[in-house]
Structure formats: C-alpha cells, structure tokens
Amino acid sequence: MLHWIRDCAVSNNGGTGNGSKGESNYLIYHFLRVGGWEQIWECDGEDDNHFVDGSMEADALTAGWTQLGGLTGTVKTTNEKHMGNQSMSYQPTGPGENLRSAGLTTLQESTDYQISIWAKAEEIGEDFDVIFDENGVPTTLGTVNGLAASGWRRFDYSFSTGAGVVPRFVRFDRVDAGGPVGPFFIDSCFIYESWFEYNGVDQDYIGTTDGDFVAPDLFDSTAYTFVAGDIGKYIATWDGVNVGNSGVYKIIAIDTGRAQLDLRAGGSPAMTPSNGLPWRLLDVTAAPRVADSVPDTERLAGYMLESPHSESWRMCLRNNFAASADQTFLVMTCCPYDGDFDVESGHFYDYEASTQDVFGKYGKGLNGNASDTFDPANNKGLFLRGYGANNPGSGSRVYLMTDDDGSFVNILLRGGAAQTDEDITSWGLAGFTGADAYHTLRESFAQFGVAYASSALDDMDFKTSQHYTSTPYCGCQVGTVGVGWMNEAQMMVLGVGATSVSEKGYSNPRPNPFDGNDWLRRVKICRDYTGGATNSPSEKVITGWGLRAGTRKNDTTEMFSDVDSGEYLYMRMGVYFKMPGQFTPLT
Amino acid sequence: MGDIHIRNVRLDDGGSSSTHIDRQFLWMLWEIFLLGRWQEIDKTVSTVWTDPANVLLDKGIDSGTADLAVLSANSHQITSASGGFDAGLHEGKIISLYATDDSNRGMYNIRRVIDANTILVDVRTRGATWVDESSMSGRIHVGSSGAPFSSTEYFVMQAPAASGRNLQVHISHNSTTSLFVTGYPKGDWLTLKTATTTETIDIVYNGSIYRWNAFLADAAASEFYAHIYAYDNTDIWRRIIVGELTDVAVGDTDPGFVHTNVVWSSLDDNGEHQMINEFDVPIECFPAFYKRARALDEENKREQQLAARKINGGLAKVFRPIVLAEDTADGGFVRGNVPYEFCNYHYTDFDEFTSTRWKMGQHVVVPRNGADDITPLSSTAA
Numbered sequence: 025m026l027h028w029i030r031d032c033a034v035s036n037n038g039g040t041g042n043g044s045k046g047e048s049n050y051l052i053y054h055f056l057r058v059g060g061w062e063q064i065w066e067c068d069g070e071d072d073n074h075f076v077d078g079s080m081e082a083d084a085l086t087a088g089w090t091q092l093g094g095l096t097g098t099v100k101t102t103n104e105k106h107m108g109n110q111s112m113s114y115q116p117t118g119p120g121e122n123l124r125s126a127g128l129t130t131l132q133e134s135t136d137y138q139i140s141i142w143a144k145a146e147e148i149g150e151d152f153d154v155i156f157d158e159n160g161v162p163t164t165l166g167t168v169n170g171l172a173a174s175g176w177r178r179f180d181y182s183f184s185t186g187a188g189v190v191p192r193f194v195r196f197d198r199v200d201a202g203g204p205v206g207p208f209f210i211d212s213c214f215i216y217e218s219w220f221e222y223n224g225v226d227q228d229y230i231g232t233t234d235g236d237f238v239a240p241d242l243f244d245s246t247a248y249t250f251v252a253g254d255i256g257k258y259i260a261t262w263d264g265v266n267v268g269n270s271g272v273y274k275i276i277a278i279d280t281g282r283a284q285l286d287l288r289a290g291g292s293p294a295m296t297p298s299n300g301l302p303w304r305l306l307d308v309t310a311a312p313r314v315a316d317s318v319p320d321t322e323r324l325a326g327y328m329l330e331s332p333h334s335e336s337w338r339m340c341l342r343n344n345f346a347a348s349a350d351q352t353f354l355v356m357t358c359c360p361y362d363g364d365f366d367v368e369s370g371h372f373y374d375y376e377a378s379t380q381d382v383f384g385k386y387g388k389g390l391n392g393n394a395s396d397t398f399d400p401a402n403n404k405g406l407f408l409r410g411y412g413a414n415n416p417g418s419g420s421r422v423y424l425m426t427d428d429d430g431s432f433v434n435i436l437l438r439g440g441a442a443q444t445d446e447d448i449t450s451w452g453l454a455g456f457t458g459a460d461a462y463h464t465l466r467e468s469f470a471q472f473g474v475a476y477a478s479s480a481l482d483d484m485d486f487k488t489s490q491h492y493t494s495t496p497y498c499g500c501q502v503g504t505v506g507v508g509w510m511n512e513a514q515m516m517v518l519g520v521g522a523t524s525v526s527e528k529g530y531s532n533p534r535p536n537p538f539d540g541n542d543w544l545r546r547v548k549i550c551r552d553y554t555g556g557a558t559n560s561p562s563e564k565v566i567t568g569w570g571l572r573a574g575t576r577k578n579d580t581t582e583m584f585s586d587v588d589s590g591e592y593l594y595m596r597m598g599v600y601f602k603m604p605g606q607f608t609p610l611t
Numbered sequence: 612m613g614d615i616h617i618r619n620v621r622l623d624d625g626g627s628s629s630t631h632i633d634r635q636f637l638w639m640l641w642e643i644f645l646l647g648r649w650q651e652i653d654k655t656v657s658t659v660w661t662d663p664a665n666v667l668l669d670k671g672i673d674s675g676t677a678d679l680a681v682l683s684a685n686s687h688q689i690t691s692a693s694g695g696f697d698a699g700l701h702e703g704k705i706i707s708l709y710a711t712d713d714s715n716r717g718m719y720n721i722r723r724v725i726d727a728n729t730i731l732v733d734v735r736t737r738g739a740t741w742v743d744e745s746s747m748s749g750r751i752h753v754g755s756s757g758a759p760f761s762s763t764e765y766f767v768m769q770a771p772a773a774s775g776r777n778l779q780v781h782i783s784h785n786s787t788t789s790l791f792v793t794g795y796p797k798g799d800w801l802t803l804k805t806a807t808t809t810e811t812i813d814i815v816y817n818g819s820i821y822r823w824n825a826f827l828a829d830a831a832a833s834e835f836y837a838h839i840y841a842y843d844n845t846d847i848w849r850r851i852i853v854g855e856l857t858d859v860a861v862g863d864t865d866p867g868f869v870h871t872n873v874v875w876s877s878l879d880d881n882g883e884h885q886m887i888n889e890f891d892v893p894i895e896c897f898p899a900f901y902k903r904a905r906a907l908d909e910e911n912k913r914e915q916q917l918a919a920r921k922i923n924g925g926l927a928k929v930f931r932p933i934v935l936a937e938d939t940a941d942g943g944f945v946r947g948n949v950p951y952e953f954c955n956y957h958y959t960d961f962d963e964f965t966s967t968r969w970k971m972g973q974h975v976v977v978p979r980n981g982a983d984d985i986t987p988l989s990s991t992a993a
Binding site: 486 | 863888901905924928938940942944945946
C-alpha cells in the first residue's frame, strides 16, 4: 500500500533567501519516523560531529583519546568493529582507569546536544559511565552496562553546554560492578545538536496506538488533549490500513480537544475513520533553516534513516547551502542495504555501495565553506535542487510517496504558490524498483536526483541540455554484483524521428482519443547506458513506485491536475504520481 | 493453422524491359497474400492473372487436378499423379503449393523435373522436411513475366477470415518504378473506402531478378502482420509490412497500418506507418525509440547503443516498439505497439539471432522458419 505526504504546505521560518528546504526536510524526517524508519545518525552543520576520531578509524589512539589514571592497553583493533575498519578496545583493571576524548570541537554555548555511543560490552558486572566533562565539571550521562551476548548496542544521552569557550570532553569512567575483567569495544561515537529527532517534537506517540482519525478532518488522541497553542503545528501520522490517511497535516483549529486538520483538497474531503495510529506533534518553527543569514550548525544539518524494508537500506538527507541566491538544496545519499558509514561525516565508507560511487560525497562550497559559492569539486552528490530561494516567504508544498515497508521514497518539493513558476520542482527519489528475471532485489535499487546546481532550474525539466540538472537524467543503480557497485542510470523517454522530436517535445500531446486515457506507462530506466567501466548495461521498468510517464500536458495550465478520475496527479513534463483517489488536488 | 514462410524464391523474368518489374511485384505480392490465406476482395479483371504464359501449369486452382503430394520421407520432392511436369518449361520456375498444412504451404523454386510426375524444389527455398500431405492444389508460374500487366492493375486483399480483422490492403501499379500501397483499416474498400495515406514503394526496373521472402502471421496470432521483403540485383531489399498494432485502447477497433521501405528501417528513418485516426482521417504513426531523458536533441538512442546490444545479463535484445501518432492535432498520442520485432542495431546481418530469428539490416529481425530454415540470401544468382 502506498503512503503519501500529500501537498503539505509549509512556510519558511525566515532567514535571507530561505527556500523552505529545511522546513520541508524536517517534515519528511518525521513522517518517515512515524512510518517505522529508524534514526541512525544525525548531524548539525559543524565539522567532525564534535568528536575527534569518534569513528575510531585513526590508527593512533592518541589522535582522539587519552588514557587516564594509569590505564594502559587501550588500542584500536580490527577484531571487533561496529562500522568501518576498527573499534577501540578499552579494558580497565582498576579504579580511575578511564578514557577521555580529545577536546570536543565547535560546540556552541548554552546549547542542548545528543550523544550516541556504540559499545559491545558482554561481560556481566563490567560497566562504564559516560561522562560529559565541561571545564573540569563532570556530569554522568548514563552507564554502559555489560550484558552477555548482547552484541553491539547503541547508547543515547543528552547534555547541555554552559556559557563560555571552555574545554569540553567526553569521558568513559570505569565502574566496578564486581564482574570479571573484559574489554569494552567502543565505536561510532557522535555528538550532534539535534535539528530533527529531538527538536520541535511537542508530543511523541511514535510506536503507539494512540491516535485516531475522526471524519471528516479531525485527529484525536487518547492521551493528549489538543489546545489552542497547537494551531499552526503539524501532525505526522501513519495508517497502515486506510489508503490516504497517512500524511503530515497542519492543524488549523481545535474542536473540543481534537485537532482539525488542513486536508489540502478540493470539494468536501474526508479522512477515513481510523483508530490506533502512531503520531507526532511537530512545531515546524523549530525546523532547521537553509538560508544565507543562518549559521552552518543549522543550515547544514542532516540525518540518516534506515528503512524498515528487509534490506534495511539507508538514506542520508542533509541540508546544504552555497552562497548566491538560489543555492539551497538537499543532498540525498543512499546505500541499498545497511552499509557502514563514517559517523563523523555521514559518508558511506568506500567499500560499500552507495550514491557516492557515481556522484561523490556530500561537501560544502568553494574552499570548503557553505558561505562561499557553489563548487562542483566540493558540492557533490545527488540533490533535490529545483526550487531555490527565488521567492522568499512563499514556502514549499511537500509531496512524498513511499509504501508499507519503505521500499522506496519519492520526494517532490513544489515551490511557491504560482504554478507558472519555471523553477518549481525539487525532485529526488530512491529505492528498489522491483526484482525481475534479470535483476535481483538489490540490483533493482536506483536513485535519481540532480548532480549540479548553477541556478534555480526545475529538476523535472527534461528540455535542458545541461543534463546534470535534470532528475530523470541523473541517477545510479546497483550494478552486477561482483562487477561493480553503483553505476550511472537514467530514466528514458520515447523518441521519434531522426533529429530531435520526442514525446516530451510534442507540441500537440493529447490523451488517446479512443478511450480518453492519458496512456500512462511505467517509467523505464537503463543502467550503464554506454557500457562504461563496469560494463553492466541493463534495462527495466520501475514497479511499485506509483510513478508513470505519459502525455505531456500543458505545463502552465495543467500542472498538478487530476488524471484518470483522480488516480494520478500530473506533475510536470509528462511525469505522473499516483494519488489517493478520494482527494481532489488543489491546483 | 500457423504462420506462412517464404524464403529465397527467385524470379528471373528474363527481360530487361522497364515494363516488367513493377508488374512482377504486383503478381507476386498477390500470390504471396493468397498463400498467406488473405482474402481476395477485389482485383482488376484481367486475363493476366491466369494467362498460360504466366501460369505454366495449374493443379486444381482454376483448372486441372489438385493432386500434388509430399512425403516426409522424400525431402524436397513434390509429386502429381496426373503428371504434366516438363523440365524444359518448369525448371527454375516457381511452384506455389496451396497446402492445408501450413508447414507445407508456400512458394518454392523448381530445381529439377525428375519426370512428368515428380519435381524437386530448390533447397534454398525449403529447408525442412515435408509433413505427409496429398490432394493439394498449386500452380507453376513465372509471376506476370510471361504475359505482363498493362498499367492499371490492382488488387485488394483482406486479412484472413479466421482472424476476424477488417484490415485490407490495396496494391496497384503506379509507374514502371513504383507501386502504390494503401491501407483500408476498416475493411470498407467495397463501400466507403476509408483509406490511409498511400505509400509508394520504389522498385528497380533495370534489374529483372528478385529473391522473394515473406512472413505471414497465423490468423489467430495476437501479433498480426504480413511482411514481404524482396532482394534485387542492385543490392537493395524492398519491403512491405501490413498489419495491426497491438495493445491498443479499447475502442480502437481498426488499428491497421501499411508501411513500405527500400532500406532496412532505422528506428528514426522512414518509420511512418500509415493509419487512420478516430475521425477516419489519415495519420502517420511512428515506432518510437527510447533515449535518455535529456535534451530533446538526444539522438544517441538506446537501440543503437552497443551496450544495449546484450542487456540484462547477456540477453539479446528484441522488442516491439511503442508507436506514437504524429505530432499534429490529429495525432499526439501513444497508440499501441508494433506487431513485428526490432533488435539492437549492433548485430551482424543475416546471422542466426536467438535461434528463432534472422537479423536483417539495421534494427530488423524476421522470424526464422524453424531450425532448418535457410539464411535469407542477398544474392540473385541462380
């Protein structure tokens, strides 16, 4: 079953040149979270995730860690690792034998932070405390306790910095719980100011059965009573039974303790009554902004989510900015399985398959500064670019499609309110396109976006000769296993004639006159079009994404119009998204 | 019922006159459609069709006894109890065998006349053994090279009755160097004559020898078409394809087309298929090719990519293109799929292709008539 964020309108929260990318990304994050995706990493925009050698990949221990109190024998080891090539082995034998990080970098004053530690501690009775040490004043955040046969576990804590530029550290302090001496293995340590998971979530009923839809447009909670102050906030919810109920909805009024939702549809729309839904109440004014006058810590924030899909594929969606009016964009990097990544950067390791194989790693602008101009040598990856900051104050309209088990994500951000704007769509999509006789499930994984940004061009525009600014042209797909990892891939369109005519360029496109239908067909993709270095060309159609190619309608007057009795929504350039048919789209 | 194949049938009409070749085409096309079980709807009243200078021996079609017989044990041999075979008159000529069994039914060159009751057909026109059959009708002929047409003859054929299809094709003499081919998708030649635009097929008049090939789909085939392709001694293949699109919309009841060409079709060259639209107005429709979703002037189409030659783990690529109606007010839509097959450009011509097809020029593959089928010859030598 498909699930949507269906035309959720969000305004930008200010900042010069804000194109609402950050606000949109925030809503996307929480929708996927209530849909069962797991947060496995976040970053703010500061370098190195505030640890030095939090990934434990530096060979020398002293690069990031100091043994205290007579502690010896702490080493980096390849025998145990969570991600990457090695972890840190910590084996205290006496009191005070503690580990201390190098000074934490670029922490802001008077700010809340989250810390994640991955540890393998399997000796009963051997524990260590996680300490935040600010200017010599320790605060115990929690305890990593030994637990037999527990494997790698994640420990999450939070702390707040005080005022001033003072030394700040993380310490691991041995706790004698009477057990045998045994090593702790520690890996994947990262600290972040949370712009997503722990930010603006006013009510959190994820993983519960608390929420209800009451027809036509009310959302009710068993445990929570909505109040007037909730007006203007958003509810993200997931309904695994009723098509079209899942989504992100703005609260427009309160009705006897229930939230009245903006259903963003014409006519007399109504939700299907439903009970037992997970949900979150979101204050989108807290969302990170991507804008000129906003510091890096906010405008370069991002996250990595792991899909509930059986392949546990991972998607990193991180805000980015480069100076000049239109350079606000999201960078989407995916791995078709639960591949290892560097917690200090969010980059997948090179030995994993990922978008990076074809389009490179997330980076900042010229000279490594987001405050500088866009630099293709640094600003790499696949983007949702499209609508930039041309119309500050007009916000975004968010569309997202996914399915029950998170096999794919299709995101479209529609900028502004005037459908005649040329640069209106930011479009990125990724996931499993469907196994067939010639492609394993993993080989069917593909991602599309744009790979270059020079000015605010519509990602859905197939006309440009600058092919890297067109989402359908710019993609990657898992190659033949053993031959290569991710290869270049493109969507294909129909061409006719010896020169330039194609169905996309038809000046007189119309529905099939014999049945009135728009002759929609599944999108066909090709991998390794020219038989490049990996030499694993293939073709297949995308199945299960609710995505169709077909008649190119009038891109000025017919965009976002109903097709086939509301079953599909015409987006642009002959691209159609399946929609829940009970809602009449707003134009 | 089954498909009808014709392979490498040579007709040398013995003359270099410019008045002959176009008429050879007309007569041979007529005969091939009849062998393919198409229905004769109309034709010029003329003695040429049955003139004894053209029909050298009639075995039960308009006269004579339908007693032609074949045996699987005697490959390439055809017998007639009533006799009449003559070495001097018939060797090198053509016999059309109107068998009931579709694997026997076809057209063959006579290699040798053994005696008055027995002939051998040329192995280049018949690869497989026979299926035992007797009491077949047929005729030995030389097309219309014995007694040529004048200049106005035509015929109209309709898809086999068993197909239930309305499609008719009208083929007529145009000039010494061309024929007209017109489709009547609604099958109304005798009444309203709702016609497609007429295709003109050019043929060489200063050469007098052709080798004929054809594939005529079984009446019950879902991919229904007739493809007739002939090689001349100027190294040109000339072809006519008549058929109906597949996967059309409900309500598109007459998706018939005609298409001619004197080169093997590149997917973007001379690809027009003449049809009619919902208003019974002629429109041109084109097999489309996939290309990367980039600038409209992307010419490096997928079906010419060497990398696409064997895709999906080494699979030789064969496909039936989507057909787009012309970019006019009367067109502008996807109509269906072509019923016959295309392949990637990068294969050697005439090679066996996936064991069930012959690769011809450019993107064209044709069905192979079983494992014993002979390579289509690009030679008119005897």
